[in-house]
Amino acid sequence: MSDPSSGPSAHRAGFACFVGRPNAGKSTLTNALVGTKVAITSTRPQTTRHTVRGIVHRPDAQLVLVDTPGLHKPRTLLGERLNDVVRTTWAEVDVIGFCLPADQKVGPGDRFIAKELAGIKRTPKVAIVTKTDLVDSEALAEQLIAVDRLGKELGIEWAEIVPVSATGGSQVGLLADLLVPMLPESPPLYPEGDLTDEPEQVMIAELIREAALEGVRDELPHSIAVVVEEMLPREDRPADKPLLDIHANLFVERSSQKGIVIGPKGKRLKDVGTTSRKHIEALLGTPVFLDLHVKVAKDWQRDPKQLRKLGF
Ligand SMILES: Nc1nc2c(ncn2[C@@H]2O[C@H](COP(=O)(O)OP(=O)(O)OP(=O)(O)O)[C@@H](O)[C@H]2O)c(=O)[nH]1
Structure with missing residues (x-):
């Protein structure tokens, strides 16, 4: 048996989840990383019901993506259950990716989630500015600054702030490269070839x-x-x-x-x-x-x- 803690080339495996307000681009990003359609996407908000995992297989790592429903103000029993699922997921993963669309100002919806995130101390948080193909470089720079400011204001230390375009495929590989070092050293958790463990x-x-x-x-x-x-x-x-x-x-x-x-x-x-x-x-x-x-x-x-x- 090889020792899993045998230096920088050791295999890593663990869980990441993407959070963000409805329509932030979480499902699309999951699909782009995994390279096949596993999570549902829709132009309608709040459609991701089940915890759908996509698995990124690499020679050096296995990244298991947990796609949660959006956190929202609960109006029904279903709404409350969904929020519980979200919080439980956050506490269990190795890294949280907070998705904020580049084409929309940081608003109350983002703040609502960020405040909840601030309460989860131990899990590293990566801010992901999504849909960068929809804005020019000036607007993108402003959004990156706004996200940095949001972290400082709420006492969240972003492990990284990464701009990506899931539909354009821009920086998606880089995002995976940044997430992998945040995973624990571990042999693969799932057999190779598995894209999701959803039935x-x-x-x-x-x-x-x-x-x-x-x-x-x-x-x-x-x-x-x-x-x-x-x-x-x-x-x-x-x-x-x-x-x-x-x-x-x-x-x-x-x-x-x-x-x-x-x-x-x-x-x-x-x-x-x-x-x-x-x-x-x-x-x-x-x-x-x-x-x-x-x-x-x-x-x-x-x-x-x-x-x-x-x-x-
Ligand atoms: N132009 C552009 N559109 C994107 C990108 N990523 C997602 N979208 C679009 O944004 C919309 C919402 O994307 P989803 O991936 O469903 O968003 P979500 O955060 O999973 O949404 P919920 O399931 O409602 O929480 C869809 O119409 C996507 O096609 C991107 O990188 N560029």
Whole structure:
């Protein structure tokens, strides 16, 4: 057995999580680092429900990314549970990346999170200025200064302040280089090739939920939950032409919302199926037949029993 503390070239492995206000670019950054679509992204805020881990494999290190939901003012039981998940995650990881978009002034939303971060003393914190492709160098410099000032004001010592563009791929590798030394010396925690330890069904449910949220009205995002009921290889298929049958339910809170999700003559639901099927096939590497049903689970966000049933 090799001694894990054998000098600077020792292998490192550990956990990082990205925090930041809704839409700060956390999921996109996770995907860019891992190099495949594992966390859901959406133009709608607060869509990352489950703790989705992406794993960056390198010869010298394994970086496990935990993608948390956004911390927000809780209005429902679900909101409170989400915040608890966030705080628990923060206390457990080896490094926290605080994402602040370059194209938006540091505001009350960022401050709310930063104040919580200030209370977590032991974990190193890296400030990540995201979406740098959206601003010029002058605006970027101003944002870097504002982030530095925010840290000083709240007594947070940033281990680093790093500008990145996840969509442009700029500085993403550098970010990984900066995060790795903050991880403990350790052999790999996961087998090579693993991209995430989320159960496949949860990832599939997320992909469907993501597609269902595209283009719907603002009040809907929190009112959709997706559960994959069954995944079965289609019988009587030749070995070189497999087909996977996936049956999933989309739960809404009220019957009025059912119509919105289904759309006129079922068109929206059909589009949701087409879009998410493509992503699921890319994820699993096999053709898929996707069967979606919309059901009403009344006030599921406020009902602990329903929440448990829906996987929260
Ligand atoms: N131009 C540009 N857009 C980006 C970049 N990173 C993310 N975005 C966009 O910003 C939006 C939000 O990105 P997400 O990654 O979903 O943000 P998030 O912080 O995970 O959001 P929540 O899940 O709501 O907390 C999406 O429309 C992304 O395409 C970037 O580097 N450049």
